[in-house]
Amino acid sequence: MPPRASDIPDARRMGQALDLAKRGIGLTSPNPPVGAIIVSTEGKVIGSGYHRKAGMPHAEIVAIDDALQLNSRALQGATIYVTLEPCSTHGRTPPCTQTIKDVGIRRVVFGAADPNPKHTNKSFTVLGANGIQVTGGVLEQECQEIIKPFTKWIMTGLPYVIVKVGQSLDGRITRPPEESQWLTSDSARAHGRRLRVRADAIIIGAETLRKDNPQLTLRDADLGMGKEQPWRVVLTRSGNLPPDARLFTDEFKDRTLVLSNLTFPELLKELGSRGMTTILIEGGGVVIGQAFQAQEVDEVHWYIAPRICGNGRSPLAGFALPHSVELDDVRVLPLADNVCITGVPVWPDLMPNPSVPEA
Amino acid sequence: MPPRASDIPDARRMGQALDLAKRGIGLTSPNPPVGAIIVSTEGKVIGSGYHRKAGMPHAEIVAIDDALQLNSRALQGATIYVTLEPCSTHGRTPPCTQTIKDVGIRRVVFGAADPNPKHTNKSFTVLGANGIQVTGGVLEQECQEIIKPFTKWIMTGLPYVIVKVGQSLDGRITRPPEESQWLTSDSARAHGRRLRVRADAIIIGAETLRKDNPQLTLRDADLGMGKEQPWRVVLTRSGNLPPDARLFTDEFKDRTLVLSNLTFPELLKELGSRGMTTILIEGGGVVIGQAFQAQEVDEVHWYIAPRICGNGRSPLAGFALPHSVELDDVRVLPLADNVCITGVPVWPDLMPNPSVPEA
Numbered sequence: 001m002p003p004r005a006s007d008i009p010d011a012r013r014m015g016q017a018l019d020l021a022k023r024g025i026g027l028t029s030p031n032p033p034v035g036a037i038i039v040s041t042e043g044k045v046i047g048s049g050y051h052r053k054a055g056m057p058h059a060e061i062v063a064i065d066d067a068l069q070l071n072s073r074a075l076q077g078a079t080i081y082v083t084l085e086p087c088s089t090h091g092r093t094p095p096c097t098q099t100i101k102d103v104g105i106r107r108v109v110f111g112a113a114d115p116n117p118k119h120t121n122k123s124f125t126v127l128g129a130n131g132i133q134v135t136g137g138v139l140e141q142e143c144q145e146i147i148k149p150f151t152k153w154i155m156t157g158l159p160y161v162i163v164k165v166g167q168s169l170d171g172r173i174t175r176p177p178e179e180s181q182w183l184t185s186d187s188a189r190a191h192g193r194r195l196r197v198r199a200d201a202i203i204i205g206a207e208t209l210r211k212d213n214p215q216l217t218l219r220d221a222d223l224g225m226g227k228e229q230p231w232r233v234v235l236t237r238s239g240n241l242p243p244d245a246r247l248f249t250d251e252f253k254d255r256t257l258v259l260s261n262l263t264f265p266e267l268l269k270e271l272g273s274r275g276m277t278t279i280l281i282e283g284g285g286v287v288i289g290q291a292f293q294a295q296e297v298d299e300v301h302w303y304i305a306p307r308i309c310g311n312g313r314s315p316l317a318g319f320a321l322p323h324s325v326e327l328d329d330v331r332v333l334p335l336a337d338n339v340c341i342t343g344v345p346v347w348p349d350l351m352p353n354p355s356v357p358e359a
Numbered sequence: 360m361p362p363r364a365s366d367i368p369d370a371r372r373m374g375q376a377l378d379l380a381k382r383g384i385g386l387t388s389p390n391p392p393v394g395a396i397i398v399s400t401e402g403k404v405i406g407s408g409y410h411r412k413a414g415m416p417h418a419e420i421v422a423i424d425d426a427l428q429l430n431s432r433a434l435q436g437a438t439i440y441v442t443l444e445p446c447s448t449h450g451r452t453p454p455c456t457q458t459i460k461d462v463g464i465r466r467v468v469f470g471a472a473d474p475n476p477k478h479t480n481k482s483f484t485v486l487g488a489n490g491i492q493v494t495g496g497v498l499e500q501e502c503q504e505i506i507k508p509f510t511k512w513i514m515t516g517l518p519y520v521i522v523k524v525g526q527s528l529d530g531r532i533t534r535p536p537e538e539s540q541w542l543t544s545d546s547a548r549a550h551g552r553r554l555r556v557r558a559d560a561i562i563i564g565a566e567t568l569r570k571d572n573p574q575l576t577l578r579d580a581d582l583g584m585g586k587e588q589p590w591r592v593v594l595t596r597s598g599n600l601p602p603d604a605r606l607f608t609d610e611f612k613d614r615t616l617v618l619s620n621l622t623f624p625e626l627l628k629e630l631g632s633r634g635m636t637t638i639l640i641e642g643g644g645v646v647i648g649q650a651f652q653a654q655e656v657d658e659v660h661w662y663i664a665p666r667i668c669g670n671g672r673s674p675l676a677g678f679a680l681p682h683s684v685e686l687d688d689v690r691v692l693p694l695a696d697n698v699c700i701t702g703v704p705v706w707p708d709l710m711p712n713p714s715v716p717e718a
Contacts, residue, residue, distance in 0.1 A: 168683065169661050169700060170674045171530010175683050292669060302528050304663070306689040306702050310651060310680035314673075315529045321669035324527065324534050330665040330696035337689035339698060341528060343665050 010109050013037060013081040014139040018111070020050040020059070021083040021146055026198040026227055027053055030275040032150035034059040036082040038067050038075065038105070046074045052226065054275075060086055060096040064103055079107040083143045085114040085136065088126040097126045107133045111143025115151040149198075149278040152298065158268040161296050162199065162280045163288055164192055165315045166303040172312035173285060174211075181212060183305045188338035192303055197222050199280035201231035201257075201271055205287040206241060209234050215246050216282065231276070232256045235267065235287055264290040285317030293319050295347045300327065302341045369468050372396060372440040373498040377470070379409040379418070380442040380505055385557040385586055386412055389634040391509035393418040395441040397426050397434065397464070405433045411585065413634075419445055419455040423462055438466040442502045444473040444495065447485040456485045466492045470502025474510040508557075508637040511657065517627040518638045520655050521558065522647055523551055524674045525662040531671035532644060533570075540571060542664045547697040551662055556581050558639035560590035560616075560630055564646040565600055568593050574605050575641065590635070591615045594626065594646055623649040644676030652678050654706045659686065661700045 020035030027033070028051050036059040038047035047070070049062025057065070060082055067074050086096040086108060100108060108127055113120045113136055124134050144151070149160030166184040167173050175183060182189070196202060202216045216232045223229070229252045234241060239260045241248075247256040259267060264287075271279055281287055291297050302315075327343030379394030386392070387410050395418040397406035406429070408421025416424070419441055426433050439445075445455040445467060459467060467486055472479045472495055483493050503510070508519030525543040526532050534542060541548070555561060561575045575591045582588070588611045593600060598619045600607075606615040618626060623646075630638055640646055650656050661674075686702030 165529075167530065169530075169659075169686070170524075171526065171528075176680065179683060289669065292667060300528075300667075304700070306686035306700065308651060308659075308675065308680070308684040308686070308704070310648065310675040310678045310683070316667065316669040319669045321535065321667070324538060324669070325667040327528070327665035327667070327696075332691075332693035332696070332698045334691035334693070337686075337691070337702075339691045339700065341663070341665065341698065343696075345667070 008039075008043065010081070010135065010138045013039060013079075014083070014109065014111055014143070016045075016048070017059075017081045017083050018139060018142055018146070020048060021143075024050045024052060025146060026200075026278070029200045029277045030054060030150070030153060032084060032147035032277075034082060034084045034147075036060050036063040036080055038063050039079045039081070040074055041077040046070055046078065055092055058087065058093060058096050059083070061093070061099060064099060064105075068103070076104040077106045078104070079109060080105050081109045081138075083111040083139075084147060085110045085112065085119075085121070085123050086127075087114070088119065088122050097123055100127065101130045101132060105132065107135070109135045109138055111137070111139050112147055113137070115144075115147065116154050148298070153272055153277040157272045158296070159200065159272050159276045159279045160298045161268070161291060162195060162278065162299045162301065163291060163297050164195055164280060164282050164301045164303070165288065166192065166305070167315055168305055168307045168309040168312075170308050170310065171314060172309035173283065173315050174312040175307075175309055176312070183307060184303045185305065185336060185338045188303045188305070188335045188340065191335055191340060192301065193219065195280055195301060196230055197227055199230045199278050200276035201233050201279045203233045203235065203267075203279055203281045203287060205284045206234060206236040206238070207286065208282070208284040209241060209245055209247065211284075213242075213245055214282070215250060217250075217252065229255045230280070233271070233279075234258045235262065236260050264294040264296060268294075268296060285313050285315055289316040289319030292316055292321060292325065292345075295345075297325075297345050300341075300343055300345065303335075304339050304341065306337045367398075367402065369440070369494065369497045372398060372438075373442065373468065373470055373502070375404075375407070376418075376440045376442050377498060377501055377505070379407060380502075383409045383411060383418075384505060385559075385637070388559045388636045389413060389509070389512060391443060391506040391636075393441065393443045393506075395419050395422040395439055397422050398438045398440070399433055400436040405429055405437065414451050417446065417452060417455050418442070420452070420458060423458060423464075427462070435463040436465045437463070438468060439464050440468045440497075442470040442498075443506060444469045444471065444478075444480070444482050445486075446473070447478065447481050456482055459486065460489045460491065464491065466494070468494045468497055470496070470498050471506055472496070474503075474506065475513050507657070512631055512636040516631045517624075517655070518559065518631050518635045519657045520627070520650055521554060521637065521639045521658045521660065522650060522656050523554055523639060523641050523660045523662070524647065525551065525664070526674055527664055527666045527668040527671075529667050529669065530673060531668035532642065532674050533671040534666075534668055535671065542666060543662045544664065544695060544697045547662045547664070547694045547699065550694055550699060551660065552578065553581075554639055554660060555589055556586055558589045558637050559635035560592050560638045562592045562594065562626075562638055562640045562646060564643045565593060565595035565597070566645065567641070567643040568600060568604055568606065570643075572601075572604050573641070574609060576609075576611065588614045589639070592630070592638075593617045594621065595619050623653040623655060627653075627655060644672050644674055648675040648678030651675055651680060651684065651704075654704075656684075656704050659700075659702055659704065662694075663698050663700065665696045
């Protein structure tokens with residue numbers, strides 16, 4: 001006999017929805033990744049789904065359609081678990097709260113509140129007026145974590161900024177002349193390339209284009225799962241770039257963008273206005289230095305190789321910061337003899353996340 | 360019934376001797392740390408010991424004396440396991456090979472051959488002529504590892520050089536003005552201080568003395584186990600040092616040495632001639648840069664804090680090396696949100712260790 005819905009804690013159900021939501025990370029901009037599962041009155045999972053792409057159905061609708069395929073009456077009295085509060089306004093698609101009500105769902109459990117202050121916790125009123133029970137804030141922190149880029153973008157219009165650095169042990173991002181251009185190991189670089197899946201755009205400076213002539217592409221496996229090649233944005237002052245660079249000649253040349261003479265805040269505004277919610281800066285030191293000086297770095301991934309260079313370029317190109325920047329939520333990940341250190345910069349004016357009221 | 364000697368593999372016995380030898384690390388300069396155990400014909404451990412200090416008995420003699428306390432006949436036919444080939448020449452003490460023969464030991468098993476080319480594997484001849492069976496090279500690599508400083512010193516007259524660095528993630532050893540002088544965490548610094556136990560001298564530059572006014576002392580626990588305060592060596596060009604610095608006024612002021620106008624190779628020669636076999640460089644960047652430029656670094660311990668400084672002093676003070684220096688035998692040790700990376704620089708002209716002939 002299957003357990004009744006009440007036997008399984010909400011948090012465990014939400015964990016399943018969260019796993020689904022994560023499949024959409026990097027695919028949904030400017031929307032957030034969202035996952036949902038539906039549980040019948042008998043406690044059986046009868047539908048599940050996640051948001052796959054902006055313009056396509058929201059997670060709630062995917063899960064409802066999934067359940068309806070099984071049985072048109074199955075949704076009567078059911079509970080839906082969704083990682084993000086259901087929308088109650090018309091966007092590109094009708095409001096999910098309306099559909100939820102229409103199909104006979106009687107309980108809604110969500111993780112993160114809608115980060116848009118205009119809509120935060122609105123579902124309590126909209127759904128409650130229709131006799132639907134609403135519980136918010138289940139696995140709240142985990143559910144907020146995966147929509148951090150969307151939250152920043154909706155609150156500020158600016159994309160979430162990830163910085164990736166590959167350096168020697170003594171903090172140099174270049175090796176002496178006539179040595180290989182690579183510092184970190186093959187496997188550390190492969191590990192770092194996986195960050196591109198999360199990005200709508202990969203940013204480099206003109207100097208990096210000239211020196212490294214990079215491709216900034218995804219692995220085939222990532223393209224296969226529906227991820228578009230991220231934009232490749234080259235920042236330049238002179239505009240004087242080699243026309244035969246890979247970014248201008250390879251199969252993704254239509255996904256290359258050259259932007260001239262922008263301050264870092266202007267750059268973010270420009271990319272945000274194009275609906276980019278996550279960008280990845282891959283160097284060089286000047287772009288990274290500008291990002292730190294503007295206090296606009298949200299996450300860092302620092303790859304360190306066991307090599308001493310003595311001299312060479314620095315990861316922040318020697319930009320003088322008024323204060324050093326502490327990292328929070330630090331993880332140290334050894335990768336054979338390389339190491340990856342990730343963290344979240346602590347800026348003085350941290351913006352609090354919207355929170356759901358106590359249940 | 361105790362097992363016969365032959366039932367226990369030589370490597371396991373040598374492992375016990377090695378554990379004893381390690382107790383002497385940092386205490387025995389200019390001698391190497393050595394451990395020994397003696398096993399009777401019945402396979403019983405009847406004596407053990409390690410070398411505690413130059414001028415005091417060698418490990419073999421300590422173990423023999425230990426066995427003689429038990430029973431004056433116990434050594435007849437016994438086997439001695441010693442991490443380093445027994446000496447066959449008069450030093451401050453009579454040759455151990457003589458004593459081994461005199462007390463009736465019939466088999467000698469050693470780990471590392473005597474690294475002094477004049478004596479390497481001489482014990483085979485000296486002891487063999489007296490009908491004593493000799494086996495060399497048991498746990499050879501491990502036994503060589505702990506005498507690396509002695510090996511370098513006996514071959515070159517120069518001490519083994521350990522470099523310790525504490526830096527920000529982006530490779531800065533100083534923080535912006537008006538911030539704390541510390542980069543790494545309390546526990547990372549405590550971890551780093553343990554390196555001082557291995558050192559005969561701790562080296563700093565004048566700039567580090569002026570800026571940090573360090574003490575460079577041991578923990579009480581280390582002093583308790585018989586370790587002397589290492590020499591504190593300040594390198595200076597001007598000779599202009601603050602007379603009220605801790606190194607000149609604290610209880611160990613007699614263990615402070617100021618050396619002026621020496622190149623790094625000259626410094627090593629000077630310290631080696633004073634019988635120092637291991638030195639620890641704790642900064643700043645100029646001294647560390649000189650050590651790397653001279654290709655005289657044998658081991659590095661790099662502590663990295665989760666903090667971005669942007670600017671500040673570099674661990675090698677920007678010294679241009681002709682080639683970057685790869686590290687071998689790399690270990691990545693996470694220390695909460697700090698990390699310690701250790702390794703052995705690979706220099707072009709590596710000196711091979713002396714090796715015992717195949718058994």
